Amino acid sequence: MTARPDDLATALPLHGGPDLRPDTVVVAGGRPAPEHDAPVGPSIVLTSTYRGAGEITAADRAYGRFGNPTWEDLEDVLARLEGARLPGLLYASGLAAVASVLALVPAGGRLVLPRHSYQGSLALAADLEARGLLRVATVDVTDTDAVVAALDGADLLWLESPTNPMLEVADLPALLAAARERGVRTCVDNTFATPLAQRPLELGADVVVHSVTKYLAGHSDVVLGAAVTSDPGLRERLHGHRSLHGAVPGPFEAWLALRGVRTLAVRVERSAATAGELARRLQDHPAVREVRYPGLPGDPGHARAAAQMANFGSVLAIVLDGDAAGAEAVVDALRLWTPATSLGGVESLVERRRRHHEERHSVPETLLRLSVGIENVEDLWADLDRALSGADR
Ligand SMILES: Cc1ncc(COP(=O)(O)O)c(C=O)c1O
Structure with missing residues (x-):
């Protein structure tokens, strides 16, 4: 060798x-x-x-x-x-x-x-x-x-x-x-x-x-x-x-x-498609004030992303109405999504970013970062919808 x-x-x-x-x-x-x-x-x-x-x-x-x-x-x-x-x-x-x-x-x-x-x-x-x-x-x-x-x-x-x-x-x-x-x-x-x-x-x-x-x-x-x-x-x-x-x-x-x-291409293809679908549905959810995802036509970064990216990625962020405790309660109510920092794995993760004391104060207190994995989109949506609607709270 x-x-x-x-x-x-x-x-x-x-x-x-x-x-x-x-x-x-x-x-x-x-x-x-x-x-x-x-x-x-x-x-x-x-x-x-x-x-x-x-x-x-x-x-x-x-x-x-x-x-x-x-x-x-x-x-x-x-x-x-x-x-x-x-x-x-x-x-x-x-x-x-x-x-x-x-x-x-x-x-x-x-x-x-x-x-x-x-x-x-x-x-x-x-x-x-x-x-x-x-x-x-x-x-x-x-x-x-x-x-x-x-x-x-x-x-x-x-x-x-x-x-x-x-x-x-x-x-x-x-x-x-x-x-x-x-x-x-x-x-x-x-x-x-x-x-x-x-x-x-x-x-x-x-x-x-x-x-x-x-x-x-x-x-x-x-x-x-x-x-x-x-x-x-x-x-x-x-x-x-x-x-x-x-x-x-x-x-x-x-x-x-x-x-x-070895599986990067199939993982990313699947998770980006799911992220796009979840972003579209989240836009209409009454508990969500803002969805940040470059794949949404109304997103400020959409035109640039469409010009320079082959897909819009598999991370999205949502800003919720209410306060930090309310946003943490949503995270807590999720069963399929794992509450954890990091992203990019096969399993979907969710995190309120301001739980990190170092995170910039210009990041909203109620912003949840969602790393979309490769699970079935309907299961991911059902879990999110239920937690956001406070069904368990
Ligand atoms: C965009 C970005 N760059 C760099 C890093 C640092 O990478 P690592 O955690 O592997 O040291 C991270 C970790 O979250 C990240 O999200």
């Missing part, structure tokens, strides 16, 4: 050829070479080090913190899904990938990020700012002019679209082009959309990050992250940061996530 070449064009062959569509890549990618009696699926390679002598080059794995064949199976698949020319990089968590990208900002540099980004990314940026390592400008990502104005003197534009948990949609092509013109580096957190719905590198982003924990792994049983880029210099810096800071995944987690990726 030799270390894999860094350029995907010369990497291990993908069964069926290089031009496979994404919903085939999730199945065919990251498999052993097709030799007689070879296992059909990838193995879990458990090793902390690799045989070798002489000078270590970039092509060598050398040590378990630098690379692992089981990571590489998934790193190749993620790169192909995102349309990258180089293998992705796995991390111990999504936030570890975020941290690695934020470390690209030079000391004292300026970071622009949406005010409703994932609260962990916001908290990390605030921590770096408090320690004097960078300066942060938060923006309303739906206001393209305001974001562009904030790019003056910026080093990194962080984008999330749709945002967590407000489901705001950024004009990705316009913002990525504006940043490029100004020499500002860009990173898109593509966790909510998945690469099947949106490919930010093709829209001009420098780096894409994922909480692999969510849709990619898909079963709420693994914590993992990834960064993907086509820029060799950036990849080298990210790889260096990962090796030095040590936020590397276990091979078992990588294997489990690749096993989850």
Whole structure:
């Protein structure tokens, strides 16, 4: 077993050829070479080090913190899904990938990020700012002019679209082009959309990050992250940061996530369709003040999402009438939906986001984030309708 070449064009062959569509890549990618009696699926390679002598080059794995064949199976698949020319990089968590990208900002540099980004990314940026390592400008990502104005003197534009948990949609092509013109580096957190719905590198982003924990792994049983880029210099810096800071995944987690990726296309197709149907029904529910879902024609992000996404995703948010206690009572009354943080698994989850003290105060107290799974839509609706109507209370 030799270390894999860094350029995907010369990497291990993908069964069926290089031009496979994404919903085939999730199945065919990251498999052993097709030799007689070879296992059909990838193995879990458990090793902390690799045989070798002489000078270590970039092509060598050398040590378990630098690379692992089981990571590489998934790193190749993620790169192909995102349309990258180089293998992705796995991390111990999504936030570890975020941290690695934020470390690209030079000391004292300026970071622009949406005010409703994932609260962990916001908290990390605030921590770096408090320690004097960078300066942060938060923006309303739906206001393209305001974001562009904030790019003056910026080093990194962080984008999330749709945002967590407000489901705001950024004009990705316009913002990525504006940043490029100004020499500002860009990173898109593509966790909510998945690469099947949106490919930010093709829209001009420098780096894409994922909480692999969510849709990619898909079963709420693994914590993992990834960064993907086509820029060799950036990849080298990210790889260096990962090796030095040590936020590397276990091979078992990588294997489990690749096993989850196999069904990504069918899971996302089903859950996005269900999310759309639930969003339409929730709009007419008397207990619901507002539904936020880019798939609804009346949603402020609808036109943008329709232009840049292949589906509208499987997360929606509802704002209820009443107060926080009333919203918690609705969560409590649900039987099929699981009350839990996180998203992107096969099981539907629900959460009042302001239960997190760190969540932005501009997120309404009664906003429930719904991560739609792959259960039957009528069962999901019946449970929601009953809980919202207070039938059990
Ligand atoms: C959009 C987004 N990005 C990043 C993260 C962080 O990922 P992880 O929990 O895998 O560290 C999350 C987690 O919820 C997320 O929702």
